[in-house]
Amino acid sequence: MLASFAPVAPDDTTMIRRSFTAAPQQLPAGAALPLDPERNQARLVVKGWIxxxxxxxxxxxxIVGLSLPGDVIVASGSVDADLQVWALTEIxxxxxxxxxxxxSEPGPAASPLRExxxxxxxxxxxxxxRQVIRLGRLNAYERTAHLLLELYERQVRLGTAGGGVLHLPLTQDVLADILGLSAVHMNRTLQQLRxxxxxxxxxxxxxxxxxxxxxxxxxxSAVCGPLLPAAS
Incomplete structure (x- = not known):
């Protein structure tokens, strides 16, 4: 994931691997993700959607945000640190x-990894x-189209999607909770897109x-940046 944003040197790759020495934690869908803000705790998503x-x-x-494989969830120091965090799928x-x-510690500003x-x-x-703009100014049809493009963009960057096909383990109820819609309105919007x-x-x-x-x-508006990588 990091290498999709900027080149990462071999030494940085080694450092990253050495940072993740603890045993993985598996949780079922619906479980809350335990994070301790007092310890500045962070977790890397290996599998599943949060x-x-x-x-x-x-x-x-x-739902104001989704974390996918490759993302790092930080307990403190982020704009949504006080929100509830839970597993949408097995994670x-x-x-x-x-x-x-x-x-987070001071280091070389020109470090490829830091960039x-x-x-x-x-x-x-x-x-x-983007989520604020979606909820505040876009209608249901526009919101849904934009969210699907954003999720596709993220998976293309990670190398897990392509050719217009994306992994989407979300029910219509979850999509409705992301887009601020009723379940009925969500269903009608997806039918219209179809x-x-x-x-x-x-x-x-x-x-x-x-x-x-x-x-x-x-x-x-393009003010929020391109939704799809140039290669798409």
């Missing part, structure tokens, strides 16, 4: 605290801005049938 968000008193839920994570602390980490964290903040031959949605595997048309449907 949500960050909040539960309202009436039972409604808003495997590993302690990344040593790695996080090493990159990759800086761009990685910038991308996280950009996704938060009728327009833009998306073939199935929980587990989704085909973006027309990337150009979907990009036009997303209607997001």
């Amino acid at each position: 949500a960050r968000g909040a539960m309202l008193t009436d039972g409604r839920r808003q 495997v994570t590993v302690d990344a605290t040593a790695f996080w602390i090493a990159l 990759a980490w800086r761009r990685f964290r910038t991308a996280e903040r950009l996704r938060m801005a 009728r327009d031959v833009l998306v073939d949605y199935r929980a587990g595997r989704t085909v973006l049938q027309d990337l150009k048309g979907l990009t036009q449907a997303a209607s997001l």
